[in-house]
Structure formats: C-alpha cells, structure tokens
Amino acid sequence: MNGSKGVRAAAGALVFAAGLALAAPAARAEDPVSSWMFGSQWGAGDSPDGVAVDASGNIYIVGTTGGNLGGKFKGANDAFVIKLDADGNILWKRQPGTPWSDGAFGLTIDPVGNVYVVGGTQGAIGDIEHHSAGNNGHLDPFVIKYDATDGHVLWKRQPGTSTEDWAYSVASDRAGNVFVVGSTNGALAGAQKGLSDAFVIKFDADGHYLWKRQPGTVGDEAAWGAATDPAGNVYVVGRSRGGLGGAIKGELDGFIIKLDADGHFLWKRSIGGASSDQASGVACDEAGNAYVVGDTWFSGRRHTPYETAWAVKFDGDGHRLWKQTFVDPDADRDAAAVAADAEGNIVIVGRASTHYPYASWIARVNTDGQILWQNVFGIGTTVGDGYGVAVDTAGNAYVASRQLLNVGSHQDDFVVLDKYAP
Secondary structure: OOOOOOEEEEOOEEEEOOOEEOOOOOOOOOOOOEEEEEOOOOOOOOEEEEEEEOOOOOEEEEEEEOOOOOOOOOOOEEEEEEEEOOOOOEEEEEOOOOOOEEEEEEEEEOOOOOEEEEEEEOOOOOOEOOOOOOOOOOEEEEEEEEOOOOOOEEEEEEOOOOOEEEEEEEEEOOOOOEEEEEEEOOOOOOOOOOOEEEEEEEEOOOOOEEEEEOOOOOOEEEEEEEEEOOOOOEEEEEEEOOOOOOOOOOOOEEEEEEEOOOOOEEEEEEEOOOOEEEEEEEEEOOOOOEEEEEEEEOOOOOOOOOEEEEEEEEOOOOOEEEEEEEOEOOEOEEEEEEEEOOOOOEEEEEEEOOOOOOEEEEEEEOOOOOEEEEEEEOOOOOEEEEEEEEEOOOOOEEEEEEEEEEEOOEEEEEEEEEEEOO
16 A cells, blocks of 8 residues: 545535545556556546646546546536646645536646646637637637646646537647647638548646647548657647548548647658458657557457557657557557656557456556557456556556446446556
C-alpha cells in the first residue's frame, strides 16, 4: 500500500479524498507496483481521458464526471482535473463545468509546470472567442491554463463555430506554446472542406492565438492526438475518410501530419490498408522520431479478431521505420494512447475484449519495435478500458483507466491510476 489513503462520506457521496490504494508491489514487470482509485457518488460514471507527469514526479489526471470528483457538480457532466504527488496524495483538484455537458479529453504540462487542459462544452466554460453570452454553437472546444502550485486558472479560451467542435488533445513545446487539436463541423481554423475537418490551433503562453490550420478533405476527418518534438514542430494524428494523409486505402485511414513552429505543413502520411484504420495517439522522443498508435477493424465478423491494435514509428522526415501489431486470435484490441521515455521505448494503453464486456491492456515496446511485455488488466469482477498513459523521468509509466467496480451492493465506474516500473 502507498501513502495515507482515506475514504470519507460527504452528503451521501462516496469520495476517495486522497485515493484508495489497491495494489501491493508487483512481482512481474507487467504488473503495477502501485494503484489508486478515485470516485464520486454512485451513478456518476467517472471516466479519465488523460494523464501527465511533471519533472518533479507529480501526476495529473483529467476526464469527465457526473458527480463531484473534482469539486462542486455544475451540470449534466463536468470536466475534472486532479493533481497528485508521487505517492498518490491529492494536492489539488478542480471541476470546470456549466449547467450543460462538459468534459476534459487531454492535457499537457509546459516546461515550468503549468497545466493545460482541453475538452468540449455545451456551455460557456471559457472566454468566448466571439464575445457572445453563451456557447458559440452546439458544442465548443475549450483550453484552460492552470498554475501548477495552486491550480489557479491563468487563462481560458473557447474558440468555436455555430456547429459542433471538439478539442481532443493538446501538446506543449519547450517555449511554453501549446497546440490544440480536434475536429470541427464548421470553419473554425480555415475554410470548411468536408462534413468535418481536423483543426490545429497554436497559442502562446499568455493565451494569444498565433496561428490556426484546418486540414481536411471532402470526406470526414478528426484529429485525435498531438505531440511536439525538441525543435518545436508538431505532429498531429487522427482519421480520415478522404485521403488526408495520402491516397485513400480503406473506408477510413489513419493519418499523421507534421507542421513546423510557424504552421507550415512539412509532410503527411496515410496509415492503413483495405480495411478501416484510425490513429489515436502520438508521442515523440528526443531524436524527433514520432510513435503513432491506433487500430484496424474489419467489416463483419468473418475476421477473428475484429479489431487489432498497432504502433508505427516514423523518423523526422516521415520515413516509416517499423510497424508492430498487437494481435490476440481470440479477442479485439484497440490502442488509445502512447508515451515515450528518454530512451525511445514506448508504453501503449487501450482496450481489450478478452474478457466480457471488455478490459484494459498495456504494452511496453522498445525503440526497435520489439514487444518487451504486454498485459490485460481490469478483469474478473471489474471491467474497463485504458485511456491515458504518461512516463516520468525515471521511466515509470502511469496509466489512467476507467474501471467498473463492485463496491458493496453497488457497481459503478471509477478512475483507476496504475504505476508500472521501467
């Protein structure tokens, strides 16, 4: 067990004040050395969507709650941000929200420890770009900057169109600029090209818009992930129905696009085959290589498995160095997120259907694409899926997952944080 982990009841709600420690030290590399669980009241459906670690070893989790996981509940769903120390003790937590539905889907930490959180809102969670009294459209993206020490809001922005727009991921460079990516059904960052387009918006550390781009085709695109390299270039990954990354290969293709610090497109690549593919996450190493993870799924159930996960490594010039697939002949697998350590090894998390209805899985892969180990977790009386992963300076991996747990006579979704040794 790790740390001082208290459980308290408040206004009829079950709240883990500093996390409930779940696991003893691991005997195998593929087992967590520490685990913590966080939840609010029954039926809240708490779910994480991202995790990050700062240079001091503090951990940050973001996601969506239907309760009071990060503070006072405000609407149908709220976003949440929780900061923990290395022992899993809560340092501060925040719950941005409106009377409508809101959620946090990604985060990043800048070089001085400030935290940027992105997501989507049906209300007015940020400073409205067009200075209206409410939401720009049905759904808007938002970005909020918090200071690391106390969790104070430094600034917030809410760009949007009259339609639906979402921010799914954010990355920071070494100068403190941030890149927000997502999808738009309008002309959020340029001319609208199809039913939905990807977008990239760059802000400086003070929240000023530096540039915005809207890559798209006459088809349907979304950007799911972003990462920056040491030179300040940004890699954007997602899925396309129109050949955004190159020639159309299947019904859906994954893509990766590299832009320089000024927003110029340097290169783009398509990832996929005759079936349907999407790229869900990307990470960069110190050499400027990009590691992209995603999944392929096949039409119909003639194929077993129906869905397989993969990882692809590109160098800084867009050359594909290797591709690794994660195939279980009896189960489906998808990849949700990836993180790289200082040596170029990566950790991948996602979902597996090995156990009904689904579970989480994790894999560690070396810089040459060899699988070092992999494991399925969240099984037995629990089900869930992995949503986020981060690696600290020592190579420890932190995985945020949603787990459906039986607690007494109740069953509900909880946020689980697992720590894996290098």
